Amino acid sequence: MGGLLGGMARNMLGNVGGAASSVVLPVGSLLGDTIMNMLDCGEQRKAATATEEAVRGGVGTTSTWRSETRPGVSGSSTVTAASNTAADGECVTVTDVVIVDGQETRAPKRMCRRPPTNRFVRV
Numbered sequence: 791m792g793g794l795l796g797g798m799a800r801n802m803l804g805n806v807g808g809a810a811s812s813v814v815l816p817v818g819s820l821l822g823d824t825i826m827n828m829l830d831c832g833e834q835r836k837a838a839t840a841t842e843e844a845v846r847g848g849v850g851t852t853s854t855w856r857s858e859t860r861p862g863v864s865g866s867s868t869v870t871a872a873s874n875t876a877a878d879g880e881c882v883t884v885t886d887v888v889i890v891d892g893q894e895t896r897a898p899k900r901m902c903r904r905p906p907t908n909r910f911v912r913v
Contacts, residue, residue, distance in 0.1 A: 817834050817835065817838045819911040819912055820837075820838040820841045820842065820901075820911070820912060821834060821837055821838055821841065821886070821899075821912070822886070822897050822899050822912065824895065824897045825837060825865075825886050825888055825895070825897050828888050828890055828895065829857075829863070829888065830857075830859060830860070832857070832858060832859060833855075833857050833859075833860070833863060833865075836855035836856075836857070836865075837855060837865055837867070837886065837888070839853075839855070840853040840854065840855045840865065840866060840867040841853070841867040841884055841886065841901075843867075844867040844868060844869050844884060845867075845869060845882055845884065845901065845910045847869065848869060848872065848882075849869050849870070849871060849872050849882070850868075850869065851868070851869050852866050852867070852868040852869075853866065853867050854866040860890075862889075862890060862891040862892065863888070863889065863890050863891075864888075864889050865886065865887055865888040865889060866886070866887045867884050867885070867886050867887075868884065868885050868887075869882050869883070869884050870883050870884070870885050870898070871883040879902050879903055879904045879905070880902065880903045880910075881900055881901065881902040881903070881910075881913070882900075882901050882902075882910060883898060883899070883900055883901075884898070884899050884900075884901055885897070885898045885899075886898075886899065899912050900912070900913050901913065
């Protein structure tokens, strides 16, 4: 069910990316199903943007966001580790935190940069 809802959200959202981005990525390539299923479309975009901002900053960087439509919803993405191996390329571990009406959910994810793209995507 989560995959179906995530796919529907990705179709409705289209792509996420800033004007400075050379490649736009779907929200689903940045967020896991657990997080996507908790958030509405606007919140998913904010969470994906927070992930991109945190990854650009490197290990220890946290980027936060707050819902514009639901007062009790906010979140953050924090880069907690980085690695570089021949098999995986350059990778980071990002922990997403989403708070919905006081209930905190943490979801770690691994993201890697693989040629030809220079963007990190969830693996």
